[in-house]
Amino acid sequence: MSGSAVRLPRALPAWLRPRRKSPRALAPLLLAGLLGFLLVWQAVRLVWALIVPLSPLGAWQPQAAVIASPAERRALFASFDPFFRTGGQGAANATVTALGLTLYGINLNEATGGGSAIIAGEDGVQSSYAVGDEIAPGVKLAGVAFDHVLLDRGGARESLFLDQSGEAAVAAPATPLPAPTPEVGAAPATGGELSPAALKAGVGFAPRTEDGRVTGVTVQSQGDGAAFRAAGLRPGDVIRGVNGRPIGSAGDAAALAGQLTPGARLSLEVERGASVVPIAIFVSK
Structure with missing residues (x-):
């Protein structure tokens, strides 16, 4: 073999050279890795929730029901007025009014708890007043009952009863009673x-x-x-x-x-x- 030296190629072929990846090519790989990590994390949390069905603060207990005593229930129902009758009728006040008013008639509306009354002043003129109307200066009709009305006189409650001083009329036995009056929708x-x-x-x-x-x-x-x-x-x-x-x-x-x-x-x-x-x-x- 002669003493001539072996000649090597100065550079490797292109297909043997290592390729460098650009940052744009690495971005999809990083995103896929992040999504895979989140998917694994959610799967771990789901398995943990199935194995340990308790909240981080411990076992949840519902609040115990509070049952009122019989005395408290009686007091509650005694103060409840489903038909709003106490506001309109009310018990008679111990103070009878000294005003020169005369009560001639009462129209009690139990459906609404209100009503009206026919009251005459000192002049004898009769007028009809609804609950809340002013009868005289400083005097209002506060409530209506079956035999009296309540007056609000400057914040004080006074009672005015029906005028029953006259003799009751005696019905004649021979007078026939009228037929019942029909309701709405019937013939007059x-x-x-x-x-x-x-x-x-x-x-x-x-x-x-x-x-x-x-x-x-x-x-x-x-x-x-x-x-x-x-x-x-x-x-x-x-x-x-x-x-x-x-x-x-x-x-x-x-x-x-x-x-x-x-x-x-x-x-x-x-x-x-x-x-x-x-x-x-x-x-x-």
Whole structure:
């Protein structure tokens, strides 16, 4: 072998050289590794929750129910008024008012717990007042009961009872009782033919005011009550409309008595408690 030297290539071929990856090529690999780590972490947490079903603060216990004693339950139900009757009726106050007022009639509405009353002042003029209306300066109607009303006089409660000083009327045995008045939707009840004098003498009219506005005419029995019953009326009835026209002013209320003329036919819309009934009255000639 001659003494000539072996010649090596100066550089490796391109296919043998190591390739350098750019940062853009490494980004997908890093993202895939991060997502894989999060997936493994969530799987570990799920397995841990299944194996140890307790919160980090310990075992959860529901709050024990508190049961009131029998005495507490009685006191609770005694203070509950589901029909709102205590506010409207109330017990009679020990203090009887010294005002010159006279109570003639009461319209107790048990459905709403309110009502109205017919009260006359010292001048003898009767007017209808709803609960909350001012009867005199500084005096308001605070509540209505079956035989008295409660007055609010400057924050003090006083009672005013029905005027029962007169003798009770004795019903004639021969007078038949009127037929029951039908409710809403039924045919109007007919009071028969009554003379104008009998109607004016046997039926009293007083305007009913609510929030300072006339909303009807309250009727009350006068004399022996025969004409009142024959007309199909009952104590506490309130006439809200005549011949399809509602009563909404003092003039409408005053004109009602003037319509009781010979030969008149009146179709009345009467408020009776929580219902409204129609009544027809024929005035004889």
